[in-house]
Amino acid sequence: MTLTSDHAVEPAGAPTAEATEIAGRSLTQIAWGRLRRDKVAMLSLFMVLGAIVVAIFAPLITKLFGTDPYTFDQAKNVISDAGGLPVGKFGGISRDHILGVEPLTGRDLFARLLYGARVSLLVATLATAVTLFLGVTVGIIAGYSKGALDSVLGRLMDLILAFPSLLILLAMSGPLVQRLEALGLGDNTARVTFIVLVLSVFGWPYLARIVRGQVLSLREREFVESAVSMGAGTPRILFREILPNLWAPILVYITLALPSYIAAEAALSFLGVGLLPPTASFGAMLAESVRYFAVVPTYLFIPGTALFILVLSFNLFGDALRDALDPRAGRS
Numbered sequence: 114m115t116l117t118s119d120h121a122v123e124p125a126g127a128p129t130a131e132a133t134e135i136a137g138r139s140l141t142q143i144a145w146g147r148l149r150r151d152k153v154a155m156l157s158l159f160m161v162l163g164a165i166v167v168a169i170f171a172p173l174i175t176k177l178f179g180t181d182p183y184t185f186d187q188a189k190n191v192i193s194d195a196g197g198l199p200v201g202k203f204g205g206i207s208r209d210h211i212l213g214v215e216p217l218t219g220r221d222l223f224a225r226l227l228y229g230a231r232v233s234l235l236v237a238t239l240a241t242a243v244t245l246f247l248g249v250t251v252g253i254i255a256g257y258s259k260g261a262l263d264s265v266l267g268r269l270m271d272l273i274l275a276f277p278s279l280l281i282l283l284a285m286s287g288p289l290v291q292r293l294e295a296l297g298l299g300d301n302t303a304r305v306t307f308i309v310l311v312l313s314v315f316g317w318p319y320l321a322r323i324v325r326g327q328v329l330s331l332r333e334r335e336f337v338e339s340a341v342s343m344g345a346g347t348p349r350i351l352f353r354e355i356l357p358n359l360w361a362p363i364l365v366y367i368t369l370a371l372p373s374y375i376a377a378e379a380a381l382s383f384l385g386v387g388l389l390p391p392t393a394s395f396g397a398m399l400a401e402s403v404r405y406f407a408v409v410p411t412y413l414f415i416p417g418t419a420l421f422i423l424v425l426s427f428n429l430f431g432d433a434l435r436d437a438l439d440p441r442a443g444r445s
Contacts, residue, residue, distance in 0.1 A: 143437075144434075144437040144438050145437075147436070147437040148433060148434070148437050151433050151436075151437070153429055153433065154429070154430055154433030154434070154437070156426075157425075157426040157427075157429040157430035157433065158430050160422065160423075160426035161423075161426050161427055161430055164230060164234070164423050164426070165234065167227060167230065168227065168230045168231040168234045168235075169231075171224075171227035171228050171230070171231050174227060175221075175223075175224040175227060175228075178211070178223065178224070179209070180209075180210070180221040180223060180224040181220075181221065181224055182220060182221065182224040182225040182227075182228045182391075182393050183220065183391050184220060184221075185218050185219055185220060198216055198405075198408060198409060199213055199214050199215075199216055199219070199409060203411050204216075204222070204409045204410075204411035204412050204415075205219075206411070210222065210223065211223050212226065212411075212415050213409075213411055213412070213415070215401070215412065216405045216409055216412060220391075222412070222415060222416075224393075225393040225398060226393070226398070226415065226416055226419055228392075228393040229393040229394045229395045229397075229398055229416065230395070230419070230423065232305075232378075232388060232392065232393065232394045233375045233378050233379060233394060233395050233420075233423075234375070235305070236305060236308055236309060236312075236374065236375075236378045237371050237372075237374035237375045237378060238371070239305075239309045240308070240309045240312040240313045240316065240370075240374045241313075241367055241370050241371050241374060243309060243310070243313035243317075244312075244313040244316045244317045244320060244370060245320065245363070245367065247313065247314075247317035247320075247321070248316075248317040248318070248319070248320025248321040248323075248324060248366075249320065249321075249324055249356070249359070249363060251266055251269075251270075251317065251321045251324075252320065252321035252322065252323065252324025252325045252328065253324055253325075253328055253351050253352070253355060253356065253359075254266065254351070255267060255321065255325045255328075256324065256325035256326070256327070256328025256329050256331075256332065257328055257332050257347070257350070257351055257355065266321075267325075269318075270318035270321055270322060271318075273314070273315060273318050274315075274318050274319075276315065278311070278315040281311070281315075282311050282381060282386060283384065283386060285311075286307060286386045289307050289311075290303050290304055290307050293306050293307060300389050301388045301389055301392055304386075304387065304388050304389065305388065308378060308381060308386070308387070312374055312377055312378075316370065316374070319366075320363075320366050320370070323362055323366060324359060324362070324363070327358075327359055327362060328355055328359070331355050331358055331359075332355070336354060337350060337354055337355065340354050361438040364434065364438070365431060365434055365435045365438060368427060368430055368431030368434055369427075369428065369431040371427050372423070372424040372425075372426075372427035372428050372431070375395075375420070375423060375424055375427070376420070376424050378394070378395075378396065379394070379395040379396035379399065379420055380396060381396060382394045382395065382396025382397045382399075382400065383396035383397070383399050383400045384396075384400075385400070395416055395419070395420045398412075398416040399413065399416055399417060399420075402416065402417075
């Protein structure tokens, strides 16, 4: 029994205001609290979410601005006698074309930038999803199993990591894309499938190694031993007991893999392995802009800056998320 200041009687088990304030917080609440106090992390998160929203609603946004990424407007926007250079200064920036137009074609750069972000995010998201599935599955199995299976999976990871992925991408793009087209896929669909498969095939061993290292520690924990002693099957132990304890490193890896795949797709498009024109992508726009850099520098600067900001935002948010989820960091 506890007496209050006005002599009222409270039950001994009633929680006080101080006890309510000291109530424990979950790891998610702790991580979110750290992220909210990190201005760089919140700005990066805002930029990432903004890019995703803009990419999803790119057709609606371009329609509101009265532009289109595929419409040629040479008569109005470029000077034929000057090698197809945009009309006006700064690459043809005007009220109708807020980021200017492409040289030679006169297509709106703002519309193509939005559609390019859409393609890059689509490829990066699909490649990350496939990488996540392969890396987590193989990593959990390799980490939990012992003996020959772990050795075989480990040597498979080493073998894949030993391949020069960029050379294989360039050398095998033609034959593999033709095989995919023979299966009934369209030109660009086959190219997107090829890029996603190759990026994920060469990317999953990195995640698998991270997961395997975590599982090696988790399989010795008490909750795993309890599940084994109660007769739980291996699939239940792997995916119901161990997998929920891996979400923190997996989430961090996702935020770091997405920007690397965005940059990889842009690089492949720059090298001519990406989607066919007139489909817009960051790499294709950068490849085209190199020819006009001396006379229309904005054509290179605008898509290059957009790609830089997008990749940097993902990287900064991934670093901040890793710090927020680090159990060794302060709990303030």
